[in-house]
Amino acid sequence: MSFIEVSNITKTFKVVEKKSGLKESFKSFFKRDYKIIEAIKDISFKVEKGEVVGYIGPNGAGKSTTIKILSGILTPTSGKCKIGKMIPWENRKEYVKKIGVVFGQRSQLWWDIPAEDTFDLLKDIYDIEENKYQKIKEELVEKLNLKDIINVPVRQLSLGQRMRCEIAASLLHEPEILFLDEPTIGLDAISKQLVRDFIKRINKEKKTTIILTTHDMSDIDALAKRIILIGKGKVLYDGSLKKLKENFANKKYITVKTKDNIKLKQKGIIKKEKNKEGYNFVIDAKILNISEFLNIISKKWNIEDIEIDNESLDNMIVNLYGELKIWNAI
Numbered sequence: 001m002s003f004i005e006v007s008n009i010t011k012t013f014k015v016v017e018k019k020s021g022l023k024e025s026f027k028s029f030f031k032r033d034y035k036i037i038e039a040i041k042d043i044s045f046k047v048e049k050g051e052v053v054g055y056i057g058p059n060g061a062g063k064s065t066t067i068k069i070l071s072g073i074l075t076p077t078s079g080k081c082k083i084g085k086m087i088p089w090e091n092r093k094e095y096v097k098k099i100g101v102v103f104g105q106r107s108q109l110w111w112d113i114p115a116e117d118t119f120d121l122l123k124d125i126y127d128i129e130e131n132k133y134q135k136i137k138e139e140l141v142e143k144l145n146l147k148d149i150i151n152v153p154v155r156q157l158s159l160g161q162r163m164r165c166e167i168a169a170s171l172l173h174e175p176e177i178l179f180l181d182e183p184t185i186g187l188d189a190i191s192k193q194l195v196r197d198f199i200k201r202i203n204k205e206k207k208t209t210i211i212l213t214t215h216d217m218s219d220i221d222a223l224a225k226r227i228i229l230i231g232k233g234k235v236l237y238d239g240s241l242k243k244l245k246e247n248f249a250n251k252k253y254i255t256v257k258t259k260d261n262i263k264l265k266q267k268g269i270i271k272k273e274k275n276k277e278g279y280n281f282v283i284d285a286k287i288l289n290i291s292e293f294l295n296i297i298s299k300k301w302n303i304e305d306i307e308i309d310n311e312s313l314d315n316m317i318v319n320l321y322g323e324l325k326i327w328n329a330i
Contacts, residue, residue: 002046003209004070004177009043009079011065012036039065041233042079049176050207052199054224054241056214058321062233063213067179070211071101083177097126100170100178107154107162108169114151115165119172126173133172140168144198160191167195171202177209178202184219196222217313229320237320248316252290254281256297257305266296278304 017033040062047053057063068074069081072088072095081088086095101108109118123133141147144164149157157165163183170178180199184192200223202208212224220227220241227244229237237244251270256262257278264272268288273280283293290308297303 003049003051003084004045004047005080005082006046006066006070007044007080009066009069009076009081010041011039011062011069011074012077013039038233040230043230043233043235045228045235045238047209047211049209050203051226052203052210052212052224054212054214054220054227055230056220056227056317057230057236061230063230064181066230067181067211067213071099071179072096097173098176100173100175101181102163102166102170102179102183103181107166109154109162109165111155112153114153115146115157115169116150118154118169119150122169122172128173136172136174137168140171143201144168145194160187160194163187163191163195167198174206175208177211180210180212180214182214182216183212184214184216192219199223217317221313229317231321244316244320245313248319249311250284250286251311251315252283252285253309253311254283254290254293255279255307255309256281256303258301258303260301262297262301264297264300266293268293 013036014034015037017035043062043066055063055066065074069076070083070088072092075089083095084098086098088095109115110121119137122128123130128136141150144167146164146168149161149165154162154165167183178199183199184195187195196219199210203210210223212219214220224241226240227237228235255275255278259278262272262279266288268284268286269281270284271280271282281293283290294306
C-alpha cells in the first residue's frame, strides 16, 4: 500500500451565475441562477513515503483544490483519499498534526509580532514537549539562517526572510508530509537556493514526503524527480521528469560565432538566423545530432566560438500542453 492513495477524486462547486448590469443585479436578489463547476474530475494517483512530487498545471487546472482535499480543508464530492491510515477530512484533528503547509501567497505568521512568538504559539497548538521544541527550533534556526531575524516583527522582514520563517513554522511539529504551494514565489536567487537546499535536506534526512505545486519550473527541476500534470481537472501526465526530458528535449539551441557567411541547408535544422557575431541555430537532435552538426560547419567555415543550450523545462511543459491539447486551460 502506498503512503498517499488518491482514487477517483471529484470536486464540484455550485456558484451563482449573474449577468452584468444593475437590472440583472436587482433580479438576482429575488431569483438566483446557479451553475455547477467541476474543479477536478476523477483524479487518481499514488505517492510513496519520502517521495518528492511536482504537482503542476495551468491556472484553474485544479491544483489548489487537490491540495485542499489532501490537507483536509475540503471534502471531495466523490472518490477516496487515504494518507497513511487516515482520511484527511474525517480524521482531521489527528491528521493535521502530521502535515505541514506552506503557501507562498498566504502567511501563518502573525504580522505584528516576531516569528519566534508565532513559533511559541504553534508549540502549544501542536502540544510539543518543551525540550523537543527547543531542539527542533534551534535546528531550524541554524539551517534556515534565522538567528538575526527571528526576533524581528514579521512585517519588517523581506519576502525571502519571511518565507524562511514560514517554512520553519510548518516544520516545528516534524510533519510526515509537507505541502508546498509556490514556496519561492518572488524570492531572489540566493533565497531560492537556500530554500531549495533546505527542502532537499529535510527530504533526505527526515524522509519527509513533499508535494510541490508551482509555476516555477526551476523549482521542479531542482527538487522533484516525478511530476503529475493536471489540466481541465484531470491527470494528463504522471511520470518521471527524466522521461519527460527525453521525450521533449530534442531541440538544441546553438550560437555560432563566425565572420563567415554560412549557407547551410540540412535536414534537422529547424531554424537559422543571423546575429551580430554569427548565427543562431535551432536543431532537432533526434534528426541531426550535435556532433554531426559541428562536424559539418567546422569543415566548411571558420568557427571562432560555439555555445550550446538545451530546451528549457518551461518550453518542454508548454510543448506537453500543446500535445495534450489543453491550451484553452492556460
